Structures are given as C-alpha cells and as structure tokens.
Amino acid sequence: MKAEIISVGTELLLGHTVNTDATHVARELSALGMDLLQVHTVGDNPQRLEKALREALERAEVVITTGGLGPTEDDLTKETVALVAEAPLEEHADSMARLREYFGTRPMSANQAKQAMLPRGSVAFPNLVGTAPGCATPAGEGRWVLMLPGPPSELLPMLHDSAVPFLRSMSGSVISSFMVKTFGIGEGVAALRIAGLTGSANPTAATYAGDAEMFVRVTAKEQDAAAAEALAAPMVAEVRKLLGHFVYGVNVAGLETVVVQDLARQGKTLATAESCTGGLLAKRITDQPGASDVFGYGMVTYANEAKERLLGVPHDMLCAHGAVSPEVARAMAQGARKYSGADYGIGITGVAGPGGGTPQKPVGLVYIALSDAEHVWLRVMRPQGRYLGREWTRRLASSHALDMLRRRLADLPVEDQWSLDQA
Amino acid sequence: MKAEIISVGTELLLGHTVNTDATHVARELSALGMDLLQVHTVGDNPQRLEKALREALERAEVVITTGGLGPTEDDLTKETVALVAEAPLEEHADSMARLREYFGTRPMSANQAKQAMLPRGSVAFPNLVGTAPGCATPAGEGRWVLMLPGPPSELLPMLHDSAVPFLRSMSGSVISSFMVKTFGIGEGVAALRIAGLTGSANPTAATYAGDAEMFVRVTAKEQDAAAAEALAAPMVAEVRKLLGHFVYGVNVAGLETVVVQDLARQGKTLATAESCTGGLLAKRITDQPGASDVFGYGMVTYANEAKERLLGVPHDMLCAHGAVSPEVARAMAQGARKYSGADYGIGITGVAGPGGGTPQKPVGLVYIALSDAEHVWLRVMRPQGRYLGREWTRRLASSHALDMLRRRLADLPVEDQWSLDQA
Numbered sequence: 001m002k003a004e005i006i007s008v009g010t011e012l013l014l015g016h017t018v019n020t021d022a023t024h025v026a027r028e029l030s031a032l033g034m035d036l037l038q039v040h041t042v043g044d045n046p047q048r049l050e051k052a053l054r055e056a057l058e059r060a061e062v063v064i065t066t067g068g069l070g071p072t073e074d075d076l077t078k079e080t081v082a083l084v085a086e087a088p089l090e091e092h093a094d095s096m097a098r099l100r101e102y103f104g105t106r107p108m109s110a111n112q113a114k115q116a117m118l119p120r121g122s123v124a125f126p127n128l129v130g131t132a133p134g135c136a137t138p139a140g141e142g143r144w145v146l147m148l149p150g151p152p153s154e155l156l157p158m159l160h161d162s163a164v165p166f167l168r169s170m171s172g173s174v175i176s177s178f179m180v181k182t183f184g185i186g187e188g189v190a191a192l193r194i195a196g197l198t199g200s201a202n203p204t205a206a207t208y209a210g211d212a213e214m215f216v217r218v219t220a221k222e223q224d225a226a227a228a229e230a231l232a233a234p235m236v237a238e239v240r241k242l243l244g245h246f247v248y249g250v251n252v253a254g255l256e257t258v259v260v261q262d263l264a265r266q267g268k269t270l271a272t273a274e275s276c277t278g279g280l281l282a283k284r285i286t287d288q289p290g291a292s293d294v295f296g297y298g299m300v301t302y303a304n305e306a307k308e309r310l311l312g313v314p315h316d317m318l319c320a321h322g323a324v325s326p327e328v329a330r331a332m333a334q335g336a337r338k339y340s341g342a343d344y345g346i347g348i349t350g351v352a353g354p355g356g357g358t359p360q361k362p363v364g365l366v367y368i369a370l371s372d373a374e375h376v377w378l379r380v381m382r383p384q385g386r387y388l389g390r391e392w393t394r395r396l397a398s399s400h401a402l403d404m405l406r407r408r409l410a411d412l413p414v415e416d417q418w419s420l421d422q423a
Numbered sequence: 424m425k426a427e428i429i430s431v432g433t434e435l436l437l438g439h440t441v442n443t444d445a446t447h448v449a450r451e452l453s454a455l456g457m458d459l460l461q462v463h464t465v466g467d468n469p470q471r472l473e474k475a476l477r478e479a480l481e482r483a484e485v486v487i488t489t490g491g492l493g494p495t496e497d498d499l500t501k502e503t504v505a506l507v508a509e510a511p512l513e514e515h516a517d518s519m520a521r522l523r524e525y526f527g528t529r530p531m532s533a534n535q536a537k538q539a540m541l542p543r544g545s546v547a548f549p550n551l552v553g554t555a556p557g558c559a560t561p562a563g564e565g566r567w568v569l570m571l572p573g574p575p576s577e578l579l580p581m582l583h584d585s586a587v588p589f590l591r592s593m594s595g596s597v598i599s600s601f602m603v604k605t606f607g608i609g610e611g612v613a614a615l616r617i618a619g620l621t622g623s624a625n626p627t628a629a630t631y632a633g634d635a636e637m638f639v640r641v642t643a644k645e646q647d648a649a650a651a652e653a654l655a656a657p658m659v660a661e662v663r664k665l666l667g668h669f670v671y672g673v674n675v676a677g678l679e680t681v682v683v684q685d686l687a688r689q690g691k692t693l694a695t696a697e698s699c700t701g702g703l704l705a706k707r708i709t710d711q712p713g714a715s716d717v718f719g720y721g722m723v724t725y726a727n728e729a730k731e732r733l734l735g736v737p738h739d740m741l742c743a744h745g746a747v748s749p750e751v752a753r754a755m756a757q758g759a760r761k762y763s764g765a766d767y768g769i770g771i772t773g774v775a776g777p778g779g780g781t782p783q784k785p786v787g788l789v790y791i792a793l794s795d796a797e798h799v800w801l802r803v804m805r806p807q808g809r810y811l812g813r814e815w816t817r818r819l820a821s822s823h824a825l826d827m828l829r830r831r832l833a834d835l836p837v838e839d840q841w842s843l844d845q846a
Contacts, residue, residue: 011631013459014600015450016640020441022464027438036436038471041445041462044629048461072614072630073621112611129811130632131611151632153811177437188535188554191495198496206467207495208434209553209574217439272723278709279702282723286701289777289813291725297733298723300695300705306720306763310733340729354712388552388576390712 001170003034004056008068008077009150010043021066021155025148028164033174033221034062044074053084053145061143062167067150069132071111077147078117085139087119095124095133102131125162130154136166144170173221176228178236180216182246183255183403187214193242203232205239212396216243245412248403255402256284262409263294263344270405271297271340273311273332275323275349276366278302281398297340301332311335311347322361324349329367330376337371344408345371346401350381352390363387366397370404370414377404377414424593426457427479431491431500432573433466444489444578448571451587456597456644457485467497476507476568484566485590490573492555494534500570501540508562510542518547518556525554548585553577559589567593599651601659603639605669606678606826610637616665626655628662635819639666668835671826678825679707685832686717686767693828694720694763696734696755698746698772699789701725704821720763724755734758734770745784747772752790753799760794767831768794769824773804775813786810789820793827793837800827800837 005025011017022039029036037059042048049068056063068077082089096116099108115132118124125134127149134148146163148155182190187209191198194216197205203220218235222228240247249258263270272281272295282298285291299310304323307313313331321327332347350366357363364383369376379400381393407414428448434440445462452459460482465471472491479486491500505512519539522531538555541547548557550572557571569586571578605613610632614621617639620628626643641658645651663670672681686693695704695718705721708714722733727746730736736754744750755770773789780786787806792799802823804816830837 009631010629011640012446013449013462014453014640014642015446015448016600016602016631016638017633018441018443018446019462023435023438023441025438026436030437037465038475039436039442039462039464041464042460052461070632071611074629109611109615111614153635153815156812177439179439188494188532191534192532206433206497208432208439209493210440212576215439217434217437219437274702277706278714278718279697279705279721279723280709282702283700283706286703286723286725287814291701295701296724296726297729298702298721298725299733300702300709300721300723301719302709302715302721303719310720310722389579391710392576 001034001062002060003029003036003062003064004060005036005039005064005066006049006052006056007039007041007066008044008049010074012041013043020152021148021150024152024156024159025064025066028159029167030175030177032164032167034167044068044076046076046080049077049080050084053080057084057139057143057145062146062170063139063144064146064148064163066148066155069115069134069147069149071109071115071131073111078119081137081145081147082119085119085137085145087121087137089117090120092116092118092122092124092133095126098126098133099131123166125158127154128157128161134158134162136163173223174225174228176220176222176225176232178218178232178250180218180236180239180243180250181248181252182214182216182243183248183399185214185243185246190214190216190243194239197235197238200235203235205235212392212399245407248406254284255399255406257288259402259405259409260285260288260291260294262406264290266409268344268409269294269296269342270344270346271295271299271336271342273299273301273336273345273347275301275307275332276352277348277394277398280394281346281348281401284398284402297336297342299336307332311339324351324361324365324367326367326369326378326380329369329378330371333369333371333376343372344405346405348397348401350393350397352393353387354390364393366393368397368400368404370401370408372408377408379404379415424457424485425483426452426459426485426487427483428459428462428487428489429472429475429479430462430464430489431467431472433497435464436466443575444571444573447575447579447582448487448489451582452590453598453600455587455590457590467491467499469499469503472500472503473507476503480507480562480566480568485569485593486562486567487569487571487586489571489578492538492557492570492572494532494538494554496534501542504560504568504570505542508542508560508568510544510560512540513543515539515541515545515547515556518549521549521556522554546589548581550577551580551584557581557585597645597648597651599643599645599648599655601641601655601673603641603659603662603666603673604671604675605637605639605666606671606822608637608666608669613637613639613666617662620658620661623658626658628658635815635822668830671829677707678822678829679711682825682828682832683708683711683714683717685829687713689832691767691832692717692719692765693767693769694718694722694759694765696722696724696759696768696770698724698730698755699775700771700817700821703817704769704771704824707821707825720759720765722759730755734762747774747784747788747790749790749792749801749803752792752801753794756792756794756799766795767828769828771820771824773816773820775816776810777813787816789816791820791823791827793824793831795831800831802827802838
C-alpha cells in the first residue's frame with residue numbers, strides 16, 4: 001500500500017522548524033509495511049497544498065498531512081482537504097465538547113472554535129494535548145487523507161493512538177528493518193566490507209553516514225512480522241561479523257543506551273567529570289530511564305577551581321600542564337570515581353571552540369579518560385581537517401567516552417581502536 | 424527567484440534520519456530572498472528522483488538536491504542529474520586530486536573514485552570534510568541544479584562556502600525575517616493579542632508553536648537588506664509590546680543564549696544542581712561559547728547521597744520530604760550557590776518518568792528553585808493532561824529554570840508568571 005506525506009507550514013520552508021513530524025510518520029509507515037513514495041513540504045499556501053494533495057492522491061492510497069490545523073488564519077489544511085475531498089466542513093460534536101472542556105470558563109474565540117470543524121464523513125482523531133483534533137477523511141475510490149497537527153507534542157500521541165491503528169487496518173505486507181549501529185569506522189571502509197551484501201533485493205542492506213557514526217540498515221519485506229524478521233536475521237548476523245567490534249548495537253537508540261544497559265547488567269556504576277562537554281555526557285546518560293541505578297554523580301567542572309575542589313585535581317598539575325592535558329583528563333576520571341565511590345570514572349577536557357584555541361592546544365583538541373580501580377585509559381581527539389563546530393566536537397567527545405566504556409564493559413580494546421587507519 | 428529542494432535518501436522515507444539538511448538549505452534560501460516553493464523527499468530511487476527533478480525544473484530556476492553523492496551503489500544523484508541536464512559525467516581533475524590526497528597511501532576503490540565524476544559544465548563545490556564533492560550543474564534555460572552531500576557535517580560547510588555565494592549572484596530581492604520568541608504564553612492567546620497585525624501583506628506576522636514555546640515571525644521583503652529591516656522594525660516593536668514580558672528575545676537561539684549574555688553583561692555567575700534534568704541545564708548553558716565566564720560549577724546529583732555530600736542538603740530533609748519536594752529544590756539551589764560562590768544557584772528535582780511516579784509525586788511533577796544571596800524563588804511543574812515524555816519534561820524543566828533566571832536578571836516577576844491563566 002502506497003502512502004505520501006504532505007507537511008504544511010511556511011516555517012518549514014523558511015528553515016525555522018525542522019520537519020521531525022515527517023520522520024515520526026515515516027517511521028510508523030515503515031513499521032506498518034506501507035511504501036512511502038515521497039514527502040512534500042509546502043507553505044501555508046492553499047493553492048499549492050491543493051495541487052500537492054491532488055497529485056499525491058493520484059499516486060497513493062493514503063496521504064498524511066502534518067500541520068495547519070491550529071486556530072490561526074493561515075491554518076488552512078482542513079479547508080483545503082475539504083475542497084479536494086468534496087466534503088464540506090461540519091461542526092464535530094465530540095470535538096466541540098472537548099474544546100469547551102479545554103477552555104473551561106475562559107472565553108473561546110471564533111478562530112478557536114473553527115478547530116472543531118471537520119470535513120463531512122471524517123473519522124475524528126482526538127487531540128489529548130492541544131486544541132486541534134485531527135481526522136481521517138475519505139477522498140474517493142478507497143483513498144484517505146489523514147490530517148495530523150504540527151506541534152510534535154500533539155502529533156506524537158495522535159499518531160500512535162489514532163492514526164496508526166487506523167492505518168493498520170488498511171495495510172498488507174510488513175517491513176522489518178534492522179539498524180546495525182557502529183562507532184569509529186568510516187562509511188567508505190564499511191561499504192567495502194559489506195560490498196557482497198548490497199546487491200540483494202530482499203532483504204536489502206545499505207549504509208548510512210550519521211555524524212561521526214555509520215549505520216547499516218537491513219530490511220526485509222514479508223507478509224507478517226515474524227517471517228520478515230526471519231528473512232533479515234542471517235544478513236544482520238553477517239553484517240555484525242563483517243564490521244566486528246565497531247558495532248555497538250542493533251536497533252538501539254545510541255551508545256548511551258548500550259552503556260546504561262551494560263552497566264546495569266553488570267551491577268556497575270559510573271561517575272562523570274566534564275569540562276568542555278559541559279554536562280552533555282551526563283545528559284545523554286540520564287536520557288535513559290532507569291539511569292539512576294548506575295549513575296549517581298556527575299560533575300561539570302568548567303572552572304579550574306571546580307576541578308581542584310570537586311575532583312581533587314592537583315593545583316600544581318593544572319599549572320604545569322594546563323586544564324587541557326592528558327594528565328588532567330586522567331585526574332578528573334580518577335577524581336570522579338574516587339569521590340563518588342563509583343566503579344568507573346570518566347574525565348573529559350578539551351577546547352570545544354570556536355574560541356580559546358592556541359597553537360599548542362588548538363580548537364578541537366580533547367582528552368578523554370576512563371578509569372577503574374586499576375587502570376586509566378586515554379583517547380585523544382585531534383583537530384582533523386576542518387573544524388566542524390562546537391556542537392559536533394562536544395557530541396563526538398561524549399561519544400568517545402561512551403564508546404570507551406562500552407568496550408571496557410565488553411572486554412574489548414579501549415584505546416585508539418576507533419581510528420580509521422587501524423580499522 | 425524560485426527554488427525547490429529535493430532530498431534524496433531511503434533512510435529519510437523510513438524515518439531513520441531527520442531531514443535537517445532541508446532546514447539548513449531553506450534557511451539560507453530565505454536569507455537570500457529566494458522563494459522556496461516546496462521540498463520533496465524521495466528515496467534512493469533514480470526513476471522517482473528523475474521525475475521530481477524534471478517537475479521541479481519546470482517550476483523553479485534553482486533546484487537543490489541533498490544526499491546521494493557518496494561512494495555506495497545506491498548513491499545515484501549525480502547520475503540522475505547528468506541524465507536530466509543532458510550533461511555526461513566526466514572526471515573532474517581537482518576533485519580527483521583532492522580525493523587522492525584524502526586517501527593518501529590507503530587504497531582507493533572504484534566506488535570511491537566515482538565521487539570525482541561530475542556532469543559536464545558543472546561548477547565544482549569542494550568537500551573539505553568528506554570525500555564527495557558537490558556542484559552546480561546547468562540544466563538549460565538559465566536553470567541550475569545544485570548538488571550537496573547528505574551528511575550535515577559535509578553539507579554545512581559546502582552550503583556556506585560554495586552554494587550560498589553561487590546563489591547570491593543569482594538572487595534579486597531580500598527577505599528580512601525576525602523571530603520574536605516567547606516562553607510561557609499559549610499560541611491561541613498570543614494569536615488573539617496580535618490579531619490586528621496578521622492581515623498585513625508586507626511585512627507579515629505569523630505565530631508558530633514550538634514545544635512549550637511560541638514564536639511570532641515578522642517578515643519583510645524589499646530590494647535590499649536595510650530597507651527590508653526598516654520595513655519590519657515597527658511591527659517587531661509592536662509584537663514585543665503586545666506580548667510583553669513573555670518575550671525573551673528576537674532572533675536569539677534560545678533562552679540559554681539570553682541568560683548567558685545577561686549574566687555576562689551584569690558580571691554575575693551561576694551554578695547549577697540538577698537531579699531529574701541530569702545535566703541538560705548545564706549542557707544548554709555550555710552550548711554557548713564563552714559560558715565559562717559565567718558558569719564554573721554544575722552538579723548532577725542524581726543520587727540522594729550526592730545531594731547531601733555535594734550540595735549539603737540535610738539528610739533529615741531528604742527523609743522527611745523526599746528528594747522531589749520544594750524544600751529539597753530550594754536547598755539544592757542554595758547549596759550549589761554556596762559551594763561554588765556563584766551569585767545565583769539553580770536546583771531542579773522531579774519525576775521525569777516514565778517510571779518512578781507515586782500518587783503523591785506523580786510523573787511530571789518537578790520543582791525548580793532559583794536562589795541569590797537574599798531570596799529563593801520556586802516554580803512547580805505539575806502534570807497536566809497527558810504525559811508528554813521524559814525528554815519533553817526535562818526540556819521544559821530546564822527552560823523554566825532559564826526563564827526564572829532571565830526574569831530575575833531583568834527585574835521581572837519570577838514565580839508563576841508563566842502560567843497561561845495569568846497571561
């Protein structure tokens with residue numbers, strides 16, 4: 001079954017908002033085994049939306065719109081769908097009741113009230129977060145337009161609670177997709193290693209470059225989920241074998257997920273001491289529900305004084321080597337571990353830029369240390385080629401820290417094995 | 424001048440990757456005064472890409488593709504553009520030399536080498552980060568296809584260094600766009616307040632709902648930047664007046680930008696103590712280059728023991744009230760300030776979920792405290808309607824903390840003024 005997405009909003013065309021809505025919807029369509037042909041993004045422009053709708057309905061059985069359902073004057077998606085589907089807008093009693101309940105004793109304006117209007121014959125999707133309901137509108141010949149709101153906090157629950165169940169009843173075959181995630185190997189090298197697999201039609205294998213990570217997606221299409229998974233499994237195993245210990249997980253959210261799980265499984269704990277990453281590592285760890293079982297202490301020691309007082313980094317060491325040095329990274333990792341009593345300590349210190357670089361310690365130079373009771377391991381990020389920005393540098397440094405701990409917990413080599421040259 | 428974007432990549436249609444490339448390109452087109460008609464996303468499917476290219480070239484003078492330039496077999500953008508533009512692929516000498524330099528003594532495979540092939544007559548855009556160059560390819564009748572790589576770390580420098588200068592020479596009028604950013608006011612309420620402005624054709628005003636924030640965009644179109652800015656300025660001032668102290672800035676990245684700037688201007692410092700936000704607040708503050716002038720200490724006290732030892736929260740208080748309580752939030756804020764000697768301390772404690780809630784302390788309950796030498800201010804986030812997830816809850820809690828400090832630094836009321844009911 002074929003689907004298309006039309007995202008509506010001038011803010012998307014001006015680059016003010018990233019279109020995460022399309023990604024969320026695409027992921028669900030894929031899980032349902034529906035074939036997403038394309039995504040269109042148009043502005044708050046009813047003529048262009050109308051044209052996109054008519055064209056999409058020629059190609060696809062299901063067209064999903066995101067955005068343009070709100071109370072403002074340029075929210076015109078429902079009016080346009082009503083026109084294309086030849087279904088006049090009518091007040092939807094349940095939606096109006098819900099809207100009245102939402103406003104309570106506060107006055108409701110006319111533009112608020114228009115949100116309860118839906119094209120005739122629509123199946124309403126209640127909005128449990130905001131004010132604008134969504135709906136599925138029949139558009140002739142067994143085709144449907146599904147309208148979802150733009151703000152992700154409203155779209156996500158409606159997508160999962162209303163739109164996906166609606167679509168499930170329409171769908172046929174099922175796609176099973178496995179993302180093999182790696183850290184430390186380049187896309188070109190990885191593509192060569194798995195070259196023997198990429199010609200296969202079902203299952204398929206393809207490489208994707210993320211920022212400083214590389215993924216291989218294995219996808220199989222079958223009539224039900226179990227058959228699709230069984231078809232994909234041998235290829236997933238082969239990819240894992242070919243990419244070896246660069247693989248940190250399959251269908252996991254990120255390195256932090258694996259590290260928190262592995263720590264919990266082994267009954268170990270971690271404490272962090274961050275300078276240039278400024279809390280990003282602690283944030284990534286505590287993104288995981290249940291992180292409190294393995295993580296009790298995080299220190300963001302941005303000032304040298306904080307490194308001395310919180311972590312016990314010797315004043316003389318800071319004077320002799322400077323805050324950005326292998327010695328201080330090691331002392332931070334050990335200090336965090338000792339102060340907290342955790343099994344592992346991580347220390348990160350570097351120059352995230354864009355300012356603060358010197359010839360000896362350029363922007364992009366970061367030291368990352370991992371310590372346990374016996375050892376301290378160290379990695380060095382050196383500026384390579386062009387500076388990719390503060391965010392990128394901080395992200396990569398925190399990923400190195402997580403990768404070091406992942407490898408330690410799996411008894412793999414920890415230092416320098418991430419280098420492309422040694423792949 | 425009209426433009427369209429075509430993003431290429433099956434990973435986008437499967438929802439594995441968010442299309443930030445389109446956002447980056449859209450933002451630059453807007454700044455150049457170019458009119459972006461729509462964004463298409465297609466898979467690694469040469470037939471569908473060819474159709475999208477031909478249609479886009481009928482509507483727009485400039486079509487920008489993102490993705491599909493890499494070394495793998497499903498990277499087919501250049502081949503397809505070459506077909507549509509009727510310009511055969513030829514080896515581009517400079518790109519091949521750069522590729523050889525990149526690989527050094529390592530072997531270069533045939534699929535790596537094909538990256539140096541460009542359609543005849545193209546203007547090459549060097550890739551200073553990765554291996555695949557981009558280019559601008561003439562497509563007849565003064566039309567151009569610009570090809571940019573998919574990974575954001577490669578796309579961004581090429582966009583700024585090569586594509587934007589190329590496009591600037593083609594453009595006419597200039598759009599000036601101002602984003603008035605607010606925290607604590609709903610879109611519906613804000614839309615009513617500025618209803619008198621939204622009918623204007625040039626400049627225009629429109630509201631956008633972010634996650635827990637609301638923005639008003641004022642846009643003016645003129646022949647040069649100075650004239651466009653002058654046309655927009657009175658409306659920006661009017662929006663600021665109508666939305667009052669909910670406005671935290673215009674064309675600023677976020678609350679954290681304003682807070683770090685205001686602290687620096689006033690020569691004040693901040694220390695943070697985070698429980699449920701787990702470093703996110705420190706991370707947002709240190710996202711700002713130069714944060715070290717105002718921020719020296721951040722404590723992620725996930726464990727109760729850490730709250731006692733690092734922040735001096737009394738053991739008896741933790742036993743009597745629990746970690747998630749107004750008392751502990753206040754004590755954390757004061758503890759962070761006192762330990763570090765900073766002017767302001769922030770304490771955040773709550774239940775981010777999805778687990779860990781109780782009837783007395785449900786998921787979504789968060790206490791946020793701000794302290795200076797004389798006062799402690801407190802806000803409470805209570806679960807309202809549906810739980811929007813761990814990330815959303817943590818993000819909103821850190822935003823409240825920043826908003827409290829922003830208001831304190833501007834001598835505005837700090838507590839509870841964010842409530843919609845009091846707007």
